[in-house]
Amino acid sequence: MTDELSTTEGETMSDGVSLDGSLLAVGGSALTLVATILVFLVRPALALPMLLAFAFITALGWVTYQAEIARLLTLVATILTVLTVGFITFFLFVSALPAFLEHGLGLLLIPVQNGEPRWFFWLEGALPTGETYWNPLSGAYSLIPMIWATVVVTIIAGAVAGPLGLFGALFIAEVASDRLREVIKPGVEILAGIPSIVYGFIGFQVLNGFIQTNFLDDGASFLIAGVVVGVMALPTVVSVGEDALSSVPQSMGDGSVAMGATEWQTMKSISIPAAFSGISAAVILGLGRAIGETMAVAAIMAAGTQFADPLFDIFDANVTLTSLIATQYGSASESTIDVLFVAGVMLFVIVAGMSVVSQFIEQRMQEKLKGNQ
Template structure:
């Protein structure tokens, strides 16, 4: 490949990266333009920590407090990771270290099929089967944080399994051979050599699953009940909740121009900042892992 062709490729890659940055910056500027007036009017503290969301109050002043929805988003996302990470990592270990070739092919095809299922289909599955199952066997009304966490865990599993499996496969074979040569069993090798060696990739898969869980809308919208109040008691995962993404989708269609619409855009700003903080945390964790290794 001559120098001219290399230069064209370099310019194309630079243009693509610049375009992505510009698009994100424009989205952020648009959200700030639309949502900043309500934040300046109410105050960031009152908006983010307010306990009441009632934008179309018949009597009295409308209320724009999104704290219950922030808590709902965090609860559902963390719950999905608690349910998805152990089986996801275990499945990745099984795929790479234990499963025969035919089982690997079968499981990978199943994972690819799971990725292709639209979120609205999974939400419908949760609405028809999961919600009644929770209501009849565990308690509550069925529409709950638990239902949303289970659906999001199913959606996060393919990302966690695929990235974790690739990270485990990337661990040099010499590590395995040296461990076995020193007398370690296969499980001791997996636990003491393979998993620490693949730790950065596994963490990356978990973070990607977390980002997917926070940003998911339709599936959560269909199974969580969409009640903009805190669970009572706070640890009760059988209570309904509303996430920030669901709040935007539900109300944007009928929100009148003014405070209500601006409050929805401000909710988007908070959501974007949460994702940005999550990304910064992920980079910090991965850099620390790299230093430790």
């Protein structure tokens, strides 16, 4: 249908007079816009007047050839959006490059200190030597402790958000009555809406004290950070998982019930297997949320750049990749900032990758379910 429309429009555009006028309007508008961008890159001070010129010409065009100008404007919005997205990605990678070139893979795999690669760092995790992995003053940079901290927090968060999220999704999609669903679903959404800094403040003020008295800890711990991040990731798992469960065709469940199966048998043997990939996509997205969570983690455990000792000690504390950036950027030197960009790129790649993978999984599932119908 879209095609038909565009051809009819093409015909009207070739009507001579209208072609000239609209071309003039669209061309003028586009030209001034390009000029504005060029001027912004060369002499930012003159960009504003150029922008005004663009706005004037566009407004003029809007009055005379609205359809063409509108199409141009939406195209411009698309291009700008794509450019913004692309540029952020590009800039992050370029900024991370110097640190990569300087420190090499040692930043991520083998820590290098004073030019000596420390091949046996993984032993140090089990048999601590007290050496530093992160000391900007002596040029010791290694992101491995932070990666490990992120992994620990994410595992705990996944252990909280995964099962609870699955049960929650089952409840909303299959068990709850319509009226109950209308209460619970917004409730879960509001849980997602509570700002992370509020979670962090509760963790900082209340939960850290709780763990001191009840778990003999000195305050900050992976356990609390993980549990809080898990609660924060819970709504993502619930809502995406619920979408997946709801997209299982009604007829499949009906068939099962018609055979005399109970609702739980239907859920266990029909809905969950059919929506399994969608549910795993939900968990992946939730884990992505957990990896990217910054403020709650930074508020609960702001210090430490060492491995947990031993590695599975969930009462220890250490900064994660995200909270490293948040807490260190303000006081960082040039070379440290480069390393922080490497952390940023890692986060970006991992989380964006997880998002893409989960989208892919969901799409596959949808196609499969459609095929079954």
